[in-house]
């Protein structure tokens with residue numbers, strides 16, 4: 001219970017952190033070659049709202065999201081040849097087949113220029129700190145006092161490092177980490193991930209098990225360390241048709257990192273998006289018809305991070321995803337809440 005409360009507070013803090021009013025679209029258009037400080041700050045606000053949870057507040061891609069995504073988000077601080085033009089092109093077009101979606105429907109042209117210039121100057125050229133999550137303004141006064149736990153949060157020391165390899169301070173840091181930090185930093189590095197470890201693992205504590213493998217405890221026990229982890233487990237459904245199985249593989253490869261493997265959007269990344277990835281399990285088959293699913297997958301939802309897939313997935317692949325989502329995620333009984 002206290003965990004839910006802690007995460008709720010953190011999310012409220014995050015909304016506070018990112019909830020600045022963005023300037024009107026187009027406010028930064030005249031700044032392509034010599035961005036003014038206003039345009040730079042506009043770029044920073046957009047970055048700290050739209051990009052940080054994958055690319056990191058300091059542009060170094062040391063984020064929790066990076067541990068889920070393949071390929072991982074780009075580390076701008078190690079991309080010395082990346083130019084403003086290339087950044088703007090990536091924003092316009094996205095990178096099909098990766099988590100880097102096009103922002104063409106989300107940001108105005110001037111906003112894309114401002115954030116591209118910001119990324120180039122701040123991270124590629126200056127490797128600047130920008131901001132961090134644990135700031136006083138964000139509800140984390142004197143976070144440095146927990147410094148002993150930082151190496152575990154950053155993955156610099158493995159959580160299962162033998163006691164004798166750690167000094168007393170590091171052992172205390174590990175205790176603190178496991179007692180309080182792990183509820184959010186639930187993807188700590190371990191040396192021995194166990195024999196059943198897969199490329200898209202569940203969260204710590206893992207102890208060598210994975211969903212669907214022998215010796216795996218029930219999902220609720222697995223996820224006790226994290227409010228997010230249980231949503232990284234795909235639903236188990238008997239008797240999927242060949243098409244639904246293809247749809248399952250395509251959904252898990254393309255949609256799960258935003259909507260969660262279980263389609264609820266209650267996974268880490270889904271909850272940190274604004275608007276949040278939609279909970280597909282809240283809809284009935286009658287509300288989310290095959291025609292609506294097909295249209296939204298093909299065309300995306302302009303103004304949100306729901307990408308358009310028509311140039312990425314073939315029509316029969318989209319049909320397979322529609323079949324899988326309808327079978328595995330949508331409700332057959334009436335919804336308890338009314339949805340648009």
Ligand code: HEC
Nearest residue numbers: 006007010053063064132133134146149150153180181184
């Ligand atoms: C309520 C969620 C939450 C809790 C609890 C939490 N963190 Fe974090 N922490 C974050 C987020 C979000 C980031 C930003 C990085 C990211 O997006 O992956 C972060 C980043 C960090 C970073 C890297 C960047 C920085 O700000 O220095 C360190 C180190 C860190 N946390 C340490 C800790 C320690 C130590 C604890 C426990 C005392 C802790 N955190 C508890 C959410 C949390």
Ligand code: HEC
Nearest residue numbers: 050051054069071072073074086087090095098099100115
């Ligand atoms: C959901 C996660 C996610 C978000 C949000 C995101 N990115 Fe990315 N980004 C990625 C991934 C993953 C890649 C690596 C793609 C690849 O390797 O081809 C990437 C790559 C890039 C690249 C490199 C393109 C190149 O030419 O190699 C740039 C530039 C970039 N992102 C900028 C941004 C900016 C600016 C934002 C915010 C407006 C943003 N990204 C938001 C995941 C994300």
Ligand code: HEC
Nearest residue numbers: 101254255258273275276277278296297301304305306307
């Ligand atoms: C980069 C993140 C992201 C990815 C990847 C993604 N979605 Fe979404 N999706 C969203 C967001 C965010 C929303 C909700 C937008 C809103 O509430 O306005 C959404 C909404 C939806 C909706 C609701 C549409 C409606 O008519 O109301 C469906 C269905 C959906 N997504 C299916 C999918 C499928 C299937 C895939 C994979 C092919 C996918 N999404 C991939 C972010 C994503």
